[in-house]
Structure formats: structure tokens, C-alpha cells
Amino acid sequence: MIDVAGLRVMKAIADEGSFTGAAVALGYSQPAVSQMVRRLEQRAGTALVDRVGRTVRLTEAGQTLARRAGEVLSAIDAAEEEVAAIAGLRAGRVRIAAFPSASATLVPKALALVKQRYPEVAVTFTEAEPPESLAALRAGDCDLAIAFAYEGTDVGRGEEDLDVFSTRHLLDDEVLLALPTGHPLASVGVVDIDQLRDATWIAGCPRCRGHLLSMCRSADFSPDVAFETEDYVAVAGLVAAGLGVALIPDLIVRTAHHPGVVTTRVRPASKRQIVAVTTPDLERVPAVAATLDALCEVAHSSELAPTFPAPELDYYL
Amino acid sequence: MIDVAGLRVMKAIADEGSFTGAAVALGYSQPAVSQMVRRLEQRAGTALVDRVGRTVRLTEAGQTLARRAGEVLSAIDAAEEEVAAIAGLRAGRVRIAAFPSASATLVPKALALVKQRYPEVAVTFTEAEPPESLAALRAGDCDLAIAFAYEGTDVGRGEEDLDVFSTRHLLDDEVLLALPTGHPLASVGVVDIDQLRDATWIAGCPRCRGHLLSMCRSADFSPDVAFETEDYVAVAGLVAAGLGVALIPDLIVRTAHHPGVVTTRVRPASKRQIVAVTTPDLERVPAVAATLDALCEVAHSSELAPTFPAPELDYYL
DNA sequence: CGATTCTATAACGTCAGGTTATGCGGCGGG
DNA sequence: CCCGCCGCATAACCTGACGTTATAGAATCG
Numbered sequence: 001m002i003d004v005a006g007l008r009v010m011k012a013i014a015d016e017g018s019f020t021g022a023a024v025a026l027g028y029s030q031p032a033v034s035q036m037v038r039r040l041e042q043r044a045g046t047a048l049v050d051r052v053g054r055t056v057r058l059t060e061a062g063q064t065l066a067r068r069a070g071e072v073l074s075a076i077d078a079a080e081e082e083v084a085a086i087a088g089l090r091a092g093r094v095r096i097a098a099f100p101s102a103s104a105t106l107v108p109k110a111l112a113l114v115k116q117r118y119p120e121v122a123v124t125f126t127e128a129e130p131p132e133s134l135a136a137l138r139a140g141d142c143d144l145a146i147a148f149a150y151e152g153t154d155v156g157r158g159e160e161d162l163d164v165f166s167t168r169h170l171l172d173d174e175v176l177l178a179l180p181t182g183h184p185l186a187s188v189g190v191v192d193i194d195q196l197r198d199a200t201w202i203a204g205c206p207r208c209r210g211h212l213l214s215m216c217r218s219a220d221f222s223p224d225v226a227f228e229t230e231d232y233v234a235v236a237g238l239v240a241a242g243l244g245v246a247l248i249p250d251l252i253v254r255t256a257h258h259p260g261v262v263t264t265r266v267r268p269a270s271k272r273q274i275v276a277v278t279t280p281d282l283e284r285v286p287a288v289a290a291t292l293d294a295l296c297e298v299a300h301s302s303e304l305a306p307t308f309p310a311p312e313l314d315y316y317l
Numbered sequence: 318m319i320d321v322a323g324l325r326v327m328k329a330i331a332d333e334g335s336f337t338g339a340a341v342a343l344g345y346s347q348p349a350v351s352q353m354v355r356r357l358e359q360r361a362g363t364a365l366v367d368r369v370g371r372t373v374r375l376t377e378a379g380q381t382l383a384r385r386a387g388e389v390l391s392a393i394d395a396a397e398e399e400v401a402a403i404a405g406l407r408a409g410r411v412r413i414a415a416f417p418s419a420s421a422t423l424v425p426k427a428l429a430l431v432k433q434r435y436p437e438v439a440v441t442f443t444e445a446e447p448p449e450s451l452a453a454l455r456a457g458d459c460d461l462a463i464a465f466a467y468e469g470t471d472v473g474r475g476e477e478d479l480d481v482f483s484t485r486h487l488l489d490d491e492v493l494l495a496l497p498t499g500h501p502l503a504s505v506g507v508v509d510i511d512q513l514r515d516a517t518w519i520a521g522c523p524r525c526r527g528h529l530l531s532m533c534r535s536a537d538f539s540p541d542v543a544f545e546t547e548d549y550v551a552v553a554g555l556v557a558a559g560l561g562v563a564l565i566p567d568l569i570v571r572t573a574h575h576p577g578v579v580t581t582r583v584r585p586a587s588k589r590q591i592v593a594v595t596t597p598d599l600e601r602v603p604a605v606a607a608t609l610d611a612l613c614e615v616a617h618s619s620e621l622a623p624t625f626p627a628p629e630l631d632y633y634l
Numbered sequence: 635c636g637a638t639t640c641t642a643t644a645a646c647g648t649c650a651g652g653t654t655a656t657g658c659g660g661c662g663g664g
Numbered sequence: 665c666c667c668g669c670c671g672c673a674t675a676a677c678c679t680g681a682c683g684t685t686a687t688a689g690a691a692t693c694g
Contacts (some may be wrong), residue, residue: 002397003321005682019641032683034642039681045404047601050457052481054640054691057457059602060410061403068396075392079385080319086378087362093377140367140374164369164660284364285376322651337671349652351673356650371660371671481691 004076006040007069009033010058013049014066018056040065089118092287097126097133098146101232102274104255106170106298107146113294121287129205137165137277143288145277146295148173148249150211150270166280168292170299174271175211176253176263178239178246186262193266197221200244202235203228208247215247215270236261274299321393323357324386326350327375330366331383335373357382406435409604414443414450415463418549419591421572423487423615424463430611438604446522454482454594460605462594463612465490465566467528467587483597485609487616491588492528493570493580495556495563503579510583514538517561519552520545529564532587553578591616 012022013033023030041048048062058066085091094114098107103125111123128136130147137145177196179186185195193215201223203209209228227238235246240260249272253263276295282288329339330350340347358365365379375383402408411431415424420442428440445453450462494513496503502512510532518540520526526545533540544555552563557577566589570580593612599605 002393003681004319007393007396020639029684030641031643031685036682038642041601044400046400046603047598050596050598051641052455052457052596052598056641059599061400061602064399064403065396068392068399072389072392072396075385075389076319076324079324079382079389082381082385083361083363083378086381138369140369279367279369281364281367281369282376284358285378286363320650335671346653347672348654348674353651355673368672373672 001043002065004073006036007065007072009036010040010048010062010066011069011073013037013056014058014063014069085120087286089286089290090120092120092285093122093124094144094285094287094291095124095126095142096144096146096291097128097136097142099129099133099148100127101249101252101255102146102148103127105251106274106295109298109301110291110294113298114291117294118287118290121290123291134165134277137279143278143282143285144291146170146274147277148272148274150175150208150214150272164279165277166283168276168278168296170274170276170295172271173249173251173274174269175247175249175266177266178236178248178253178261178263180239180242180245181260181262183245183262186264188264190265190267193219193268194221196223196245199224201225201227202238202244202246204232204235204246204248205230208249211247211270211272215266215268218268233258318360321390323353324382324389326353327357327365327379327383328386328390330354330373331375331380331386402437404603406603406607407437409437409602410439410441411461411604411608412441412443412459413461413463413608414445414453414459416446416450416465417444418566418569418572419463419465420444422568423591423612426615426618427608427611430615431608434611435604435607438607440608451482451594454596460595460599460602461608463487463591464594465589465591467492467525467531467589481596482594483600485593485595485613487591487593487612489588490566490568490591491586492564492566492583494583495553495565495570495578495580497556497559497562498577498579500562500579503581505581507582507584510536510585511538513540513562516541518542518544519555519561519563521549521552521563521565522547525564525566528587528589532564532583532585535585550575 008026009022009028012025013019016022016025019033019037020030022028023033026033037049044061044065046061047059048065050057050059050062082091096107096111107125111125114121114123126133126136126142128142128145130145130149133142133145133147136142177185177191179191185191197219203225209225213223226244227235229235229238232248232252235248236258238244239246240258247266248263251274276292278288278292283292325343326339326345329342330336333339333342336350336354337347339345340350343350354366361378361382363378364376365382367374367376367379399408413424413428424442428442431438431440443450443453443459445459445462447462447464447466450459450464453459454462494502494508502508514533514536518529520529520542526542529540529542543561544552546552546555549565549569552565553575555561556563557575564583565580568591593609595605595609600609
């Protein structure tokens with residue numbers, strides 16, 4: 001029944017003392033104010049202004065409306081400003097869920113960039129493996145999930161989610177072979193997977209283990225997996241102790257050196273794609289978009305650019 | 318930029334958890350909600366809802382809007398209710414200005430009627446002679462003026478106000494002749510003004526005096542006005558003391574008896590019109606309209622009906 | 635008393651915001 | 665596993681609220 005324009009008009013009349021004054025104050029024409037008042041009056045069921053001669057006064061109902069208009073308009077302005085602040089990156093929040101090795105490098109750099117550009121935007125961060133992070137995204141518990149997919153497989157959940165989510169490629173993370181220092185293959189440069197059909201394997205997280213199996217299957221053998229652990233420091237320890245070899249993504253290798261481990265490339269080369277996942281709607285939230293951009297920038301920056309093909313360096317876990 | 322409908326929609330979505338639910342809650346169709354949200358989003362510059370699968374969640378900006386919507390809408394509802402209360406005679410105020418003899422009878426009865434019918438309506442009352450009461454009306458210091466006009470003259474001010482004001486006739490108040498008890502003419506019933514050409518006169522308020530002069534002029538004589546006072550009790554005292562005769566409106570006579578005074582009708586009969594005056598705008602204020610109605614009813618009720626022509630009674634001042 | 639400056643009215647254009655009809659995708663039950 | 669229901673999106677369309685300009689009438693002031 002009451003609309004904001006009407007309140008604005010009543011307040012302007014109260015402030016200016018005339019229809020014409022209210023009109024110029026609001027940027028309207030005078031007849032607009034005149035018939036707006038008439039509309040308001042017939043909706044209200046009572047006179048709101050008392051025109052005697054050519055002076056205009058508010059009636060009791062009109063004064064009431066004008067008085068109330070103040071609080072309503074300021075409340076609306078506050079709401080408008082609050083939303084504008086979020087839209088204008090002067091406020092807001094982005095909740096990120098990322099898997100551990102992304103948490104170590106990619107995410108911190110990106111968040112630093114966001115914080116530098118938009119100091120008022122709060123970014124919160126949760127560590128979660130891809131299946132859970134996507135579940136969190138779906139459940140509304142986070143805004144952005146950093147996930148990974150080994151080549152040929154999907155990101156995490158059933159394929160049905162690939163279209164409802166909006167996925168942005170960040171970088172390709174090559175999968176390397178981790179060998180104990182001094183291992184005969186350590187100096188070859190590129191190791192053919194077939195050379196490892198009799199090796200003892202140490203597997204990482206379930207999906208990494210799946211990838212190992214699929215690689216070996218391509219080479220027509222089944223790996224002897226003797227250890228399984230989600231903790232990559234433990235993997236490195238096991239490799240260094242000479243208990244087996246392991247496939248470890250490049251990104252993890254860079255986060256922590258382990259003096260007893262050497263990495264080399266593997267043939268056939270395989271990599272995992274690291275992606276940022278969100279929903280189409282959240283992608284239209286400026287803070288989320290800004291964070292996505294920052295992630296892309298960091299991913300493509302030289303610091304995080306894939307070191308292969310530039311294989312002269314060894315990477316320690 | 319933000320409109321009330323939009324806030325209502327956001328709040329409904331927050332409450333119901335779905336567009337369809339919000340639509341039925343608001344009495345809209347579902348597409349109405351859908352495109353309203355889209356409009357809001359492109360105005361806001363950010364996504365407000367996050368649709369994943371077939372569930373809908375509010376984004377941070379959306380939650381902000383929904384939360385603020387509560388206070389804005391309740392403020393608007395309060396304003397609406399306050400105005401509706403005034404329009405519905407559950408609140409409000411009427412400021413009356415009336416001349417003394419109306420204050421004594423007509424106004425109190427009418428106000429009692431108003432108070433009985435609309436207990437929440439506050440009626441305030443100021444005593445003022447017609448010229449000032451109309452000035453107060455014009456200045457916005459009162460809503461309703463009870464004034465009188467002797468036949469042939471206007472209500473009070475220059476005639477220019479007769480059209481800007483809205484005038485409602487209440488009753489005709491016959492002007493009577495006040496004589497001291499025992500005066501030879503006291504028993505005649507109707508006294509011809511011509512019989513009083515040699516009398517000594519006592520005049521009331523300036524306008525009443527004007528009326529006396531004009532009556533005498535019609536009878537081709539000029540009255541001998543020995544006393545002037547605005548106080549009718551004083552007039553009565555003077556008449557009772559045999560110091561002169563006076564013209565006194567019927568309405569005043571009824572308010573107070575004075576044992577030393579008798580009243581009779583005068584020929585040519587003359588009366589003053591008692592009118593309620595307000596502005597066209599204020600007439601559309603329900604409380605004012607109700608008060609006007611009450612005044613009319615009281616004026617036309619038997620209690621205040623003119624006792625003449627039923628001249629068998631004498632009235633004492 | 636005429637000029638100025640108010641408000642009211644008429645006539646008209648436009649766009650916000652509603653409707654119905656329809657399509658499509660997700661989720662749950664047989 | 666598929667099918668049916670349910671909920672959101674889109675298209676096409678309609679209406680009326682609300683703005684405009686043009687003009688008239690009335691009140692105040694010099």
C-alpha cells in the first residue's frame with residue numbers, strides 16, 4: 001500500500017513546505033508531486049495535506065507519514081549501502097575450501113592478493129578434500145572449492161555435478177615419481193612406468209591411489225601397493241627409508257623438501273588438473289569473482305608456473 | 318533503487334526457502350518472484366540467491382537484504398497502521414475553536430458525542446471569537462471553527478475567505494430582546510423594534526453591536542447605546558438593573574438564567590447563523606468529518622432545536 | 635491592479651511489474 | 665533404473681502506476 005516514493009514525497013513536502021519545493025528537491029516535476037499526494041490520500045483514506053490559499057501544511061496523518069518516512073528511508077538507505085558495500089567489495093566474505101597441498105601455496109598467495117586489493121573483504125578458509133569440499137559447496141557451507149581431478153576422471157563426485165557447478169581451470173599439476181636418494185632410476189630424468197612394474201608402491205589419498213592403479217593398468221600391470229597414507233610427509237618418509245616408490249603431484253613436492261627423496265618425471269606423463277569450483281550464482285558475487293581472479297593470477301604467475309617442461313631441476317619432498 | 322516489493326520478496330524467500338513458497342506467501346505467481354529477484358540482482362550488482370539443484374539459498378548480500386527487510390517492513394507497517402488508525406478514527410485529534418456561547422452548549426454536546434463514538438479521538442478546544450477562530454483556521458492552529466454570521470453579513474473576515482473555506486450550517490439562532498423583569502413590553506410576546514426607538518441600549522460584542530445598529534437603521538432610527546461589554550453576564554446584570562435593554566441571541570439565553578431578565582421575540586425577526594467552518598482538505602479528515610457530523614446532529618436535535626416558534630416559554634438570561 | 639508564483643488538471647507516453655503458457659532439470663519413488 | 669512430480673527460468677503479453685509537458689486558475693506581493 002505505501003511505497004517508498006510516496007514516503008519520499010511526503011518527507012520532501014514536510015522539509016520544503018511546498019509541492020514545488022519538494023518537486024525540485026526530488027528532481028520531479030511539480031504535477032508529479034501533486035498527483036502523488038492525491039494518490040497517497042486516496043489510498044490512506046484521509047487528507048494528508050491542508051492547502052489553504054497557496055500555502056501547504058501537513059495534516060496530522062501527513063505529519064505522521066512524514067515523521068515515519070524518516071526512519072523508513074534511513075533504514076532503506078542503510079540496507080542499500082550495506083548491499084552496495086558487498087557488491088562494491090568494501091565488505092563481504094568468501095568461504096574457501098581447499099585440499100591440503102593447495103592450501104599450502106596457491107590459496108595463501110591468492111588470499112594475500114585479495115586482502116591487498118580489497119582489505120575489507122573477509123576470506124575464511126577450510127581444508128577439505130575434493131569430495132567434501134564439493135559437498136560443502138552444494139550444502140552452502142562454502143563459496144569456493146579448490147579441487148583437483150586426475151586426467152580422465154571427474155573432479156570428485158558423480159558427473160552429475162559437473163554442469164550445476166561452474167569450474168575454472170587453475171593449473172596443471174604434473175604427477176612425479178618419488179624415489180629414495182640414490183635409487184638407480186633417480187638419475188635417468190624420465191622414468192617409464194613400465195620400469196616400475198616390480199616396484200613396491202606407497203599410495204596417497206584414495207583418489208591418488210585410484211590414479212596410480214589406472215596408470216599401471218595402462219601399462220598392463222597391477223602395482224604392489226604396500227602402504228597407504230593420506231599424509232604426504234609420511235609418504236616421503238617411507239620413500240626415503242627405501243620402503244617403496246610413490247607418485248606425488250608436483251605441487252606437493254614444492255611445499256616441503258625431504259633430503260632423502262628425489263623426484264623424476266614419469267612416462268607416460270600424467271597430471272592432475274587443479275580447478276576452482278563454485279556455483280554459477282556465486283560466480284556473480286563480486287568477492288567470489290575477485291577471489292577467482294586472484295587464484296587464476298597466482299596460478300599463472302611464474303612462481304607457480306609448472307616447472308616442467310624445464311626438467312633440469314629435482315624436487316624434494 | 319530499492320523498493321518495498323523487492324524487500325518483501327527477499328524476506329519471503331528467506332522465510333519460505335523457495336521461490337514458489339515465497340510466491341504463494343505473497344499472493345504472486347512464481348515467475349513474478351523469479352524475475353523480481355533477477356531485477357533486484359542486476360540493480361544490486363551481485364547475486365542475491367544461490368540456486369543449486371532445485372534448492373535456493375540466499376547469498377550474503379541476499380541475507381543482508383532479507384534481514385534489513387524485516388526492520389524496513391515493520392517500520393512501514395507501523396507507519397501504515399498509524400495512518401490507518403487516524404483514517405479509521407482509532408486515533409487522531411481535532412482542534413476546535415468556538416465562540417463562547419457555542420462553547421457552552423453546542424460544542425460540549427457534540428464533543429461528548431464524538432468521544433462516545435470514537436473514544437480514541439482526542440478533541441481539543443479553544444475559545445475564540447469568529448474573526449480570530451477563522452484566523453486560527455487559516456494559520457493551521459485549529460481544524461474546525463464554530464462561527465456565526467448575522468443575517469446579511471458574512472461570517473467574519475473579508476468575503477474572500479468564503480470560498481476557500483468550507484462552511485456548514487449548524488443552526489439559526491434567533492436574536493431576542495432582553496428586558497428587565499416587569500418592563501411594560503415584557504408581556505407583549507413580540508416586541509416591534511420601532512417601540513424601542515427611545516430605549517437605552519446595552520451592546521455586546523462588536524459584531525453584535527453592528528447587528529443592533531443595522532436593525533435599528535432598518536427601522537429608521539439610531540439606538541442610544543449607553544453600554545458596551547463583551548461579557549453577557551454583565552449585559553444581563555445591566556438589563557436587570559433597569560439600565561437598558563439588549564439584543565441577545567437565543568443560544569446565550571439558554572446557557573444561564575438571570576432572574577431579573579425576561580426575553581421576548583422582536584419584530585422584524587432576525588437571527589444569526591451558526592456555522593462550522595473548516596477547509597476543504599480538513600473536511601476530508603475523518604475525525605474532522607465525524608466532529609462535523611456530530612455538531613450537525615446536536616444542532617438539529619430537539620434539545621437544541623429553536624424554541625421559537627413555540628413562544629409560550631420565557632427565557633431568562 | 636498586474637506580475638509572479640503557487641497548485642490542479644488534462645492528455646499522453648513508457649516501463650516496471652504482473653500474468654499465463656511452456657520448457658527444463660533435479661530428485662524421489664515404484 | 666526410469667519415470668513422474670516439483671520447482672525455477674523464459675517468452676510473450678497486458679495493464680496501470682507514475683512520470684512528463686502544456687495549460688489554467690487562484691493567491692500573494694510590489
